[in-house]
Amino acid sequence: MTTVAVSERVLRWAIDRTADPIALQQKFPKLPEWLSGESQPTLRQLENFAVATSVPLGYLFLSEPPEERLPIHLFRTLDGKHVTRPSPGLLETVRMMERRQAWMRDYLVERGQEPLSFVGSASAASDPGDIARAMRKTLGIDAGWAKKQSTWEIALRALQRKMENVGILVVVNGIVGNNTRRKLDVKEFRGFVLVDEYAPLVFVNGADAKGAQMFTLAHELAHIWFGKSAAFDLRELQPANDELEQKCDRAAAEFLVPAEELRSVWDQMKHEARPYQMIARHFKVSELVIARRALDLALISREDFLEFYRGYVSRERDSQDQDHVGGNFYLTQHLRISRRFAEAVVRSVKEGRTLYDEAYRLTGLYGTSFERYAQRLDTGE
Template sequence: MERIHAINPERIVWCCADFGITVDKLAAENAIPVASLERVLSREDESGLTFKQLSKIAAYFGRGVLFFLEEGSIHFEQVHTPAFRTLANQKPELSAKLKLFIERVEQQRSVFLSLREEMESGDLPRFEHPALVADDIPTAARLARKWLELPPHNSFDSYRLAIEKKGILVFRSNGYSGKWQIASESPIQGFTLYEESCPVIVVRKMRSEARQSFTLMHELGHILLHRTSSIDDESDMLSHQGEERDANAFAGHLLVPDEFLCEISDHARPGNAASFDAWLHPQCKAWGVSAEVILRRLMDARRLSQSQYAAYRAWSKNLPAPDTDQAARTYRHREPKHIFGETFVRAVLDALGERRISLSKASSYLDGLKLNDLNELEKHYAGL
């Protein structure tokens, strides 16, 4: 079997350090003999690796094979974008899989920007900052809601579509195993990759779409108020400090404006925190938010005590975990829309229709859809 000898060992070592793994772990997870890797790294002999082995390493690190054949050392700044470095600095403990996830999101944005520049129609939206005053959160949220042209009743999908229409890509992780899933053990709820002409928001798929709505608007707050990339876990969604406090307040006021609170009767509030969900169910359903978001807004308005809110939090934490068994993927062709959103999928399909990209390219951009599923997706968008 032909072997590759001109491998740059420094690049393998650098990638291991970047991912926080040992050479032994790299070998074990890619079914490569440790001795073979150690010989390459030490330059003891010229045995090299097979193309298949090097391809496994490249795929594991999210790189191309040529990356490991180029001469010279590399630096963090050369490989990772400023937005990626911002997230890595905020959460140094990011897992290797999540780092790859972030890089894939950046790659998808690059695909979208390329398609947007090539398309003849010019219908794909471009982001322009609305005029907001960042130090007046309630007013900023009110203006943002007007900018998004939101009706009184909403869901996660309608919030997402409104944001996408303003030139911001909104991705959501997949609930199925694969490269677009955020691991169940990860605490990350969402992140933002800021870019002047096309920011990206990523929301983790959760059992409750209402919780996703808050994450979505929290990340939008980072874009509109702070104009920066950010990555957030559950503690950030509850933070009362700095930019996270601002993003939380922004999300709360945007999702539940002051005038919405007038629809809630304090006299009807049950004495038992376990009944708060039922009490607020009509509003939660109409506004596409969780009961917790409404309770936090009521607490801000001094209509709910901290002890009542804490009792609700304690009760909700003790709820049984949902059944995680995955259903059959009956509608595989719709998954790219759920993951990448309306704007991205339409850009790919329009480019395919104009013959600017091949079927294989379209498939690779849409989570590896097979030809039959790609045809079904086209029919779905055509209303057939």
Template sequence: MASVRVDVKPEILAWVATNAQSLTDKWRQQLATWIAGEKQPTVKQLQQMSRSAKVPFGYFFLDRVPQEDLPLLKYRTVANETLTQPSRDLIDVITDMETKQEWLRDYRQKQGFSQNRFNGAAQRVAGLSQLTATQQAEEILTLLELEPGWNEGPKSFDRFKQLRQHAEAANLTVMLDGCVQGNSHRPLDEDEFRAFAMTDAYAPMIFINTQDGYRARLFSLVHELVHIWYGQSELFNFDFESTTLVRNPVTEQRVNQISEAILFDQATFERLWTASAGQKPTSRLKLVAGSLGTSPLSAGIRAVRLGLVTQATLDDLKQELRADYQQYKQRQRNQTGGPSLYQVRAAHIDHAFVVDVARSAQAGDTSYPAAFALLGVRHGAGFDKLLAAIEGTGSHSGNGFSNELFNGFK
């Protein structure tokens, strides 16, 4: 039987050729043939093209070029001025998070939630422009029910987890992933973005790219929390090493200073620095960073600002860290085994969000297929496994989980 060929609009094919960075030369040649009208594609070819280009299959059947108007993209921070076209992976992650945010906003409004107190709280602070970065950091810590120096502790102390829990207690939704909707074949590029923040009166949301280093994620989370506090959405890609282009340099500089003050309380930092006397400067920075659960590079930048080390010391530290990072990546490549798929998803997804979706499905307000899509599972069995994995973490206290809720889905 002859293959069914599809009359796809040439402008759609041209749009795919322009926007799909992952296409091979072979597929680009094939596209050129279709655009020229020499031959029409088959359904199977379009399906293969969809996977290769990371473009939704339905786009090929549109009458006009798709308008992917994602407001968050205008907040991109980039370290290279020529980097103007976002990847399909980034677009799809933002779209997925916007879908989740829209659902959560609607759910909370129907449930009678008040508007989020943390979102845009800076606008309600009297004399904000007169406050120092440290004073603004203290305002944020108070809202999160934390104190200056909150992250000092032993190396085993998980500061990221603690801060995430305090953010979630303030009804902020924090999601993590290193690929597009759990698809390991579509890893996210840490050079394109590290995190993003989406403000909202009812459902402010933060996404952290887990391809980034573990300690670097803590700075990203703090940085995005400051943006939510200001009431500003943002897509973050600060690499500490190059001149980063941003829409509002003054605001971004202030956000970075506040972020540093949250992570590196000056009195705590200087005490730890004094306690590490006798070590070479780069070793002292690593020790201080270890005590605060941060990356050594961010600790080094803070030390430069405090006048404790010179730029030359920071440059030496960067060289050491590059070598350490290559060794870390090699260990990751050689590593086998690890947690199950659903354990990883349970660690990445916001647990309060899961509770809200589960309750809404149980009440009949959200269909189970829609609930599956929101939680990134394909069927009821996957839904059960995700709930069981979250229940097994024991980290959902205070988020409203109960045995009765879980038993309703098993």
């Protein structure tokens, strides 16, 4: 049987990319022999190894490991705690979103779409409060927009719809594509934004607690105003030690919870048994956002915030299913694909401008799954 000579360095690089090297060796018992050169894998074994390590098969024929870099900057909150190499999940997700964005940009330009005036409209000299007001004005909401929703979870979905309505692609996903075996790591990144004057795209790590997702979404919205693509971990909902990140953070905080109103409400409710919960009901944001804003305004200490933050995130992650929305596969796709993007792809297919094979690759849905999802889009579900 024909075997393939593979560089030891390339093999070790592929192994290092996996989350569970022990499980990998159990799946490929001869892996130590491949590394030592005692034996070599067959082509079929190498193909299976490529799938197991999420490595393009062609990379395994290189003499040296490829250098993989994120096309955008990854801001890390804690100094000296940066990741030396992005995970395969993050790399693949960013590349997937870049492909969608490029397609959407071409689609919009062909249809005569004008550039979005708000993209890059802020500068380093802009006041975060002014940016927050500009974001609300563009989205067509007022300072008390969230209070009009029945719950903060509904307010979160309303914000996503408002963003898509003005031309921003919003994707929320906790896995790589539709592969439930490949979880995205919240410790690595909470989200990223790809800025484009026609099709800006924000990605929220759906594996994160939903209470934190609203703050991430607002932070990404501010990035679009500054016109800067980036990924960020927002560890403990804190920005990196970077001027741009801190301005985005302040604009996001003011966008969600105006400082003046919070100070007024805080004085009335701070002595209640569960002040964060009561104030969250008033603003229709999560308790986590309220605690984070209270820290900003020096209404609570950092120690108080961290104690609440860790307990809240632990409770919420235990209670929610990150990979489903009401157990409905097709509703989940609205988040994983971006409803605005999906509608454009389906429309293009019907017009004969996009082939089904390309539509399948762009959406990650194939055959009858794509057809059924397209039908649901048509009916407004």
